[in-house]
Amino acid sequence: MSVISYRQALHDALREEMLRDDEVFLIGEEIGVFEGSYKITAGMLAEFGPRRVRDTPIAEEGFTGAAIGAAMVGLRPVVEIMTINFSLLALDQIVNNAAKIYGMFGGQARVPMVIRTPGGGGQQLGATHSQNVELYYAFVPGMKVVAPSTPVDAKALLLAAIRDDDPVLVLENLALYNTTGEVPDDIEPAEIGRARISREGADITVVSYSRMATVALSAAEQLAAEGVDVEVIDIRSLRPLDRPTIIASVQKTGCAVVLEDDWLTYGIGAEIAATISDGAFDWLDAPVRRVAMAEVPMPYAKSLETAALPSLEDAMNAIRETLDAVARRR
Amino acid sequence: MSVISYRQALHDALREEMLRDDEVFLIGEEIGVFEGSYKITAGMLAEFGPRRVRDTPIAEEGFTGAAIGAAMVGLRPVVEIMTINFSLLALDQIVNNAAKIYGMFGGQARVPMVIRTPGGGGQQLGATHSQNVELYYAFVPGMKVVAPSTPVDAKALLLAAIRDDDPVLVLENLALYNTTGEVPDDIEPAEIGRARISREGADITVVSYSRMATVALSAAEQLAAEGVDVEVIDIRSLRPLDRPTIIASVQKTGCAVVLEDDWLTYGIGAEIAATISDGAFDWLDAPVRRVAMAEVPMPYAKSLETAALPSLEDAMNAIRETLDAVARRR
Amino acid sequence: MSTSSKAPRRPSRRPGTDEPGAPAQQSDRSLAPERMLAFYRQMVLIRRFEERAARAYTEAEVGGYCHLNLGEEATVTGVTAALDAGDYVYANYREHGYALARGIAPGRLMAELYGRQDGVSRGWGGSMHMFDLDARFMGGYGIVGGQVPLATGTALAIDYRSGPEAVVCLMGDGTTNIGAFHESLNIAALWGLPIVYLVNNNGLGMGTAVEQSSAEPELYKRAASYRMPSARVDGNDPVAVFQAMRIALSSAREGRPYLVEAMTGRMKGHSVVDPARYRSREEAEAVKAADPVAAFAVRLRGQGVLTDDLIVSIDAEVMSVVAEAVAFAEESPRPDVSTLFDYTYATPVPNDARLLPGAALYPAAPRPVLAGASV
Amino acid sequence: MSTSSKAPRRPSRRPGTDEPGAPAQQSDRSLAPERMLAFYRQMVLIRRFEERAARAYTEAEVGGYCHLNLGEEATVTGVTAALDAGDYVYANYREHGYALARGIAPGRLMAELYGRQDGVSRGWGGSMHMFDLDARFMGGYGIVGGQVPLATGTALAIDYRSGPEAVVCLMGDGTTNIGAFHESLNIAALWGLPIVYLVNNNGLGMGTAVEQSSAEPELYKRAASYRMPSARVDGNDPVAVFQAMRIALSSAREGRPYLVEAMTGRMKGHSVVDPARYRSREEAEAVKAADPVAAFAVRLRGQGVLTDDLIVSIDAEVMSVVAEAVAFAEESPRPDVSTLFDYTYATPVPNDARLLPGAALYPAAPRPVLAGASV
Ligand SMILES: Cc1ncc(C[n+]2csc(CCOP(=O)(O)OP(=O)(O)O)c2C)c(N)n1
Ligand SMILES: Cc1ncc(C[n+]2csc(CCOP(=O)(O)OP(=O)(O)O)c2C)c(N)n1
């Protein structure tokens, strides 16, 4: 067991799989000579050479599609798309090829590939570089989408993604790369499609993923001081979505808040709220509250960006107000 | 007042706006010489010439982006993207440029453009050509997305879209082109952002849009014979979403079913269900039921495709079962 | 498991500069008689299969979009004949002929068109998405240009494994205007991948002429942007196509990817439902006059390889193959609804949503008696 | 409102074939002394502005990504000087210098970097997204290649209106590998649009050398795929760039779009936070040695246009302009949160969601007393 960063956990997972299996290789922009925009692949070119750590031209559609074509004949490419914003240029290849090839051809060809890509705002990167569009992939049958919030999950889920025979998008987050946590040395791949109860509690369920899952935990800790016992669910897998774990929790607590880093209307939280409102209908004592980004193109100015992003305070208020609403109804 | 097809209504709107305003022009693949894949633009090249009816190379990203750039200096391009599936290739231009330019530059440049594109499955077109991905645009602040289900709305909303100073995606539907309805000759542009109650009823609210809004009406008519009084809401505008109209209806009926043609998990219906479950929480007597496509890459074989698509029967069953659930609870 | 220091299989990763964009040298356009006859038989089979497919479409046995290789039989035949068994083929949606020529049983192809269980894609793909891993026929694709990065990636995999195979990536003339084409050619040339891009220039997108869509209508010249050698060839001559492809494939196998532009004609509309009214009578007549099947028959008869009797007997033979294919398709069952969720994922995972439309996410549950509920 | 039968403004819509890809003819590289001096002043202003921006970044006054034009002053100056007042400029995220040279007040640009209300994009854009409609400076764009279709579309609008303007679309060398570049050039050439594509070839993407990303590293040659004339020019010489751009712009105005490749060097990392460790000491030294500002000073001094005194006084003058810009930025207020929803839509619509994060969609409502409720 050692305490390492989220970045290191991803790096370690990549390196271990590269050592284990020659058919695993890395491909993306600036991952080799530049050592990765966010340095996840630092040192890998030197260790594995250009055959297995392949710097590409700026051509998201081309190199993502090439990775799919390599996976169709059995290689296991791990694509880095510099940020999820740029993945929009490869969306057709991901949605129309990676996600469909297994089904469209009647189960003949598998696409064992991984796309690693960070989301996240809050770095004053402006409208085009601050989006959280994991929804675009989570919506698509044939895709698997995981979104770890901790170093241990980052490693376990990336290992699982690489060994999985379907296309898996691993959503990372700029604000999480430097966070740290304990990771067992002999960690096993996680099971894709399972949520994790990251804190047990009796009063209210907070559902989240990626960066907001860490905000959820902070909120829970702070509210514990006020005597509120929050259960925190980190869904980890956006597709498949572990509905049973979420519903079981809300059937216990009777109320829920969803925290997300994307836009509210039609965002990931909409499905979670709809699922809870359906599966725990008779247990709910207040509407499911969603805390999300303001629905604007993200402004650059710090004053505006801060206002547009959901904060710990926003999360705590929503939890408190939901508990008030419950109290009024019980 | 005349009875015309949905196709004709779109055609008429385009033609009238072309006659009214020289700055309106059409651009897209095969809209001129070929007269449009679905013949909406039939006769337009002959009438308006190649300056205003511009056949493009197969380059969705290029010509959609070019339309945006033309709109930035005041022209009013109406882009045809042959089907919404191909729009994925232009997604970056739409999401990162069209939707953001007004905000990202602090309100200096407007993007008065329209993207017309049909969705729709059920034609045995297989996995890549049968998708309903309006979600991808409805999710994005800065975009407006309308989805008419009738000839009158098709015309009124397309007129509104062309006169609007923001990028508007007009979602058409392959299965609706030949449907007919009354359209007043002196029709005014509709107001984008308003739902329409297409049938008033007291027992249950059915919310839908585009093709499924016509299924909703059929279901309501059939169920009327069983003594069930269904209120049908055609949301028409996916973004902005007219929450007040939906909520007012459910506060009256106490229960709701959502019909949609896209995939269930994270689909458009998720937001509608979440919105209802929140805004009408204390009025709801049963969970909001969603009827949607099966979550698979759409198969070609008719037997499978039929099974994967939501049908009138599916809609009626969901309505009946929801009313049963209400009865058990009241 | 090998080490990472594997030596590159190919001498140079960079194509170099000798004559990118030069037209293929035209060698003698004759092959052994049996070979020529086999080409002819192949072309007739494609012709008859496609005609039968069109009929099945009008009979509503085939659905969706259906694009035929009518008029492209020579190119299909020449390309396919040049391949080794291990080579991979990626196509667009106009791929029936290539699948046939690759040796896939006509019955399985017809069954796919019919949407049946024994179809080559188990009925999931239809006309646009035929696929057979054994034949290394890597699919028809419906999104214009969508196959080009994939094919490039399979070439990358061959290179990665130092394999002897090559990839042929088929596309139409209109496809050379879409971004994926350019991104892919650059990648292939940069990395010296074993791939041949075959542009079937039938003069039209759907109804748009090449000159209306490509600012450089001599499409093979576009390879020069990537220092990639290329050639234009008469797509109505199967031998010329075959020979150009041999040159291209051996270049590709040596790490110099290649682009071949085959000049063909589209005998019918873009798809079976397109009456092609945008085409003048003269244009249509010209394509008809250049009919590659008829022309090859005349040529082989002139060479004494083909006789009128042989023409009749080949046709009869082919017609019976096609009739058998239809019978096979008709007898194959329609896929059962119980298989609807079988091909979403290759690696099963928990919580995959497997609901038929309208099914409740949660079965109706009774309202619980809540401790402390005040209402 | 005009009719649809307007005659085309340009004689030929098609560029024709005369010498696509030919290098620009090099005429005498001197202009009037005042002009040369103005170029020099411009270059120094860019240099000092960018240095000050870098400092502001380390002071945490500037956030996000910040890419500088250090080393590209000659190209920026030459390009901008060649433009008419009505011409449009589209840039990528490395655009401060172009915005300055286009005549936008340095204070408004600095204020944008500081994220202030008086910034050229009202604080909404930041370093990557400067925009000023009056200056026809149509924006920095952060998505590589994203600006290229837009610029092409503005050229289409000029053509549509038979206007006299032209568009210049700036981009880096790495951008020539992305699909949007190719789709756009084809469209521009096909329709004869008044646009010049300017590839600033600074030899690197972020850390990737041109030769590692472009199979044809002589990037201007790629224009030939679209029968578009093109030229490569010394980007360290503002006069050479200016002259090449004049040729290119007049070609564009006649309906023959043009591509210019300017050979420059990037003096620092890709963005201000990049230490550029991937670059060898020799490479870094070579770029430094080619410093276009220093080189131009030497040249002008040799020609007697510039003296040591003048060098000092221009620098002092420029430094005070930059200092004033900083003062302006510092004094400008930060945008108020009340303006957060002001720029989502230009045409207001009902039901636009205007919620701050965490705000309730629906205020807490009491449970109604239901008629006939059984619980
Ligand atoms: C991205 C995309 N855009 C548009 C279409 C619609 N479409 C199908 S085939 C076709 C024409 C393709 O022309 P070409 O590449 O010459 O191939 P051909 O059909 O002539 O063999 C078009 C525009 C599509 N399938 N995909
Ligand atoms: C589509 C896309 N992919 C990747 C990036 C990240 N990125 C930003 S700048 C850059 C390099 C661009 O190189 P070049 O075009 O040569 O321009 P330069 O920065 O050298 O001026 C990359 C890869 C991006 N912004 N957009």
Ligand SMILES: [Mg+2]
């Ligand atoms: Mg064609």
Ligand SMILES: [Mg+2]
């Ligand atoms: Mg560069």
